[in-house]
Amino acid sequence: MKTQFAIFLITLVLFQMFSQSDAIFKAIWSGIKSLFGKRGLSDLDDLDESFDGEVSQADIDFLKELMQ
Numbered sequence: 001m002k003t004q005f006a007i008f009l010i011t012l013v014l015f016q017m018f019s020q021s022d023a024i025f026k027a028i029w030s031g032i033k034s035l036f037g038k039r040g041l042s043d044l045d046d047l048d049e050s051f052d053g054e055v056s057q058a059d060i061d062f063l064k065e066l067m068q
Helices: 002-036 038-044 046-050 057-067
Strands: none
């Protein structure tokens, strides 16, 4: 009975390790595909649009109001 229980636990641990490693490999592969795919390259350009280099007078006034 002890041997069967030990084999069961070892099998359970191995199955758990296999299922977790499979998920990790899928996440790594999807990351690589998104980096080199056309959609992945176009999605990286979205960060450039979020930064606006120009600071308007209204922005300066708002910052001055916050600092008081």
